Amino acid sequence: MxxxxxxxxxxxxxxxxxxxxxxxxxxxxxxxxxxxxxxxxxxxxxxxxxxxxxxxxxxxxxxxxxxxxxxxxxxxxxxxxIGIVLQSTSDAGDLSVSETIHHFSHYYTNPKNPDDVITLVGLDEKRDDRVHNLSGGQRRRLDVALGIIGSxxxxxxxxxxxxxxxxxxxxxxxxxxxxxxxxxxxxxxxxxxxxxxxxxxxxxxxxxxxxxxxxxxxxxxGRHLAKATISWKEKGHIQTKLSANPTADIQELSKIFNGDIPELTVTRPTLEDIYITMIGANK
Amino acid sequence: MNILRIGALRGALEIKQFMRRRESVVFTLMFPVLLLFIFGSVFKNTIAPGVTFSQYFISGMVASGLVNTGFQQLAINIPMERDFGTLKRLRGTPMSPISFFIGKAILVFTAMIIQVFLLLLFGVLFFHLHMPHSPALWLRFAWLVVLGSASSTVLGIAFATVIKSGRGAAAVVSPIVIILQFLSGVFFVFSSLPSWMQKFASIFPLKWLTQGMRSVFLPESFASQEVAHSWEIGRTALVLVVWLVLGTVMAARSFKWSDQ
Structure with missing residues (x-):
């Protein structure tokens, strides 16, 4: 590798x-x-x-x-x-999108086609607009275009x-x-x-x-090892259960309900749950 | 060579941006012409046989033009480009820093040519300015312009590094230039200034540039009216070269692509 x-x-x-x-x-x-x-x-x-x-x-x-x-x-x-997309920039406001990207393409020995890059980042409709007239998200896409123009x-x-x-x-x-x-x-x-x-x-x-x-x-x-949370509705209330083997538990429930389990969901911790726990534990 | 080709491309881009910024066109190019009309129309007196104040003033404004388009413009714009992240982004590309400076020099030289041309045009048309009458004077004019704008450019790049924020750059740089113009005999006749002021102004290039331009545009007889009773051509060249070398070293050593 x-x-x-x-x-x-x-x-x-x-x-x-x-x-x-x-x-x-x-x-x-x-x-x-x-x-x-x-x-x-x-x-x-x-x-x-x-x-x-x-x-x-x-x-x-x-x-x-x-x-x-x-x-x-x-x-x-x-x-x-290498290509770099910095955290925030607000430069070259007096040039158009197309002028900026074409100009940067000259810096590299093996540039992508500037017009293809404009299409790739979705700025086709803005190609002749001055950079200072772009919205924040459009400007960011221009940043990305300048980061990838040099292949x-x-x-x-x-x-x-x-x-x-x-x-x-x-x-x-x-x-x-x-x-x-x-x-x-x-x-x-x-x-x-x-x-x-x-x-x-x-x-x-x-x-x-x-x-x-x-x-x-x-x-x-250890997200893949974490227990899943099964929830369903029983006697008018939402029931939840932490489960190491949700497939077996759901088969079990299905027998109890004789078919459909009302409002069944199975969730595992999201990446965000794991992340928040990790950062919290590290404080 | 690639560095030169990209430098030329950057120069073209810088000029395009310059022309699209209305404030830069107005302040850098039109402001000196405006001053010429105001001063030229107010002070119509004769300061020596065959020399009017407006002729004296235009010589000084041509010299100032080299300071405006080089030093002032770069010392204001480079800190702004640093704040905006323009410089940092450029640093992350394969573009050579030399190409960047070639681009700036092309911008300065272009703006300077336009400004000098406008000043001379209006000077001749409205204020009895006489064009140099001998090839020797044209040659002197040429090296004054080249040395003057080159030292003005490198000093602008060097001074840009001591300016903390782009937003405050104009507020720091413009007064310095205006005071220097007062001290160097652009708005007043230099020989009428107090001697300490004359001595202080002699440290900086603008005093020598204005004197050099007077030697080009005023009659030879006016030399006796100068403080040294001569145009001091050799000394002018020496001072400008020293500043050019100093400025180049300072610019090369201190230039920063970002404010970290």
Whole structure:
């Protein structure tokens, strides 16, 4: 397995305040890796060190087999292979969407077709609008367009869907899956647990500058082992039962009711339930 | 070469953005022309045989134009681009920083050419400005413009790094430029200023640029009216080169792509 990103013992503090306190992680080529954590957990600091924006205090970092802090003469060729969507930007307001994307395409040796990218992010109708006239969600889609225009091998997305409406978010998820299918490695930070669950192959939960756990969304925090909650209506009341073996319990209930079980639901803890428990326990 | 090609593309983009920002067109390009009309119409007196104040003033405004389009424009716009995240985003692309600075230089040079052209045009049409009459004077004009706008550009980039926020940039930079114009003999005849003010102004490039421009646009006989009783051409070149070198070193060492 090739590692697109490798981090060992990463530490960073700002004037005595520790932001990242010993992080280890590996991102496999072609996977979507999500970093979850509350505000101030160290997500953005970690990502900005990987992107080459910040220097670290200690630890080893390799992104596409190079150290972002010591790129030397490889600076331009390394940046040619990565794409970055920063947390928030408000630049280039006096240019149109199409002008901005076409201009950025000249920076890369192997750019995607700018017009295809405009379509891909759903800005066709806004292509000739000035950037300062875009809504927050449209601006974010432009950010994404500029992040992918260079056909990056690794795409960094820092809270990419903030300000999206539900429909735009679904469209964005589709775009990310397309990029993954093309072989792009994606490192994503997000506040939205459903987004992580929908997209990520693996997630890392970080809090207070440390990783609490790295797992697939389905197994994080022992989620797949957790008991299911069965609920149904009996004698006018909702009954609930924690069950390690819901299939057997439902067969049992079905016999009692002689067929249909009124208002039956079976739920397992959502990723959000698990996440909130993990962050709560870590405080 | 790719760095030059992308630098040229950035230059074209910078000019496009500049022309679309109404306030930049008005303040950077039209404001000096407006000042020319106000001062030129109010002060019609003759300050020396064959030299009117408006001729004196236009020479100073041409010199100021190099400061406006380079130093003032960059020291205001670069902090704004830093605040907006424009610079940070560019830093994350393969674009070479050299291309970025080439783009800025193209913008400054274009705005400067337009501004100088407008000032000279209105100066000749309305205020009896005489164009240089010999190739030697045109040559002097050319190197003054090149050295002046080059040092103005690098000093603007260097000064941009000490400005904390883009929003406050204009409030810091504009007064500095205006005071420098007063001290350097743009709005007043330099030789009439107190001597301590003259000495202080002599530290900065604008004083030397205004004097150099006077040597181009005013009659040779006016040289005797200068504080040093000469145009001090050699010294002017020396001061500008020193500032150019200092500014380049400061800009290269201190430039920041983001405020972290």
């Amino acid at each position: 090739n590692h697109a990103i490798k981090v060992r013992g990463l530490k960073k503090s700002y004037g005595g305040k520790i932001a990242v306190n010993g992080i280890d992680l590996e991102v496999v080529q072609g996977e979507i890796f999500a970093i979850l954590g509350p505000n101030g957990a160290g997500k953005t600091t970690t990502v900005e060190i990987l992107e080459g924006y910040r220097d670290r205090d200690s630890g080893d970092v390799a992104v596409l087999e190079l150290d972002p802090e010591h790129l030397g003469s490889h600076s331009s060729s390394w940046r040619n292979r 990056p091998e690794i795409l960094f997305l820092d809270e990419p869907t903030t300000g999206f409406d539900p429909e735009a978010r679904r469209a964005f998820w589709g775009l990310i899956r397309t990029l993954k299918a093309e072989g792009t490695t994606i490192l994503l930070t997000t506040h939205y647990l459903d987004e992580a669950e929908e997209l990520a192959d693996r997630v890392a939960v970080i809090n207070n500058g440390k990783i609490i756990e790295i797992a697939t969304p389905a197994t994080l925090g």
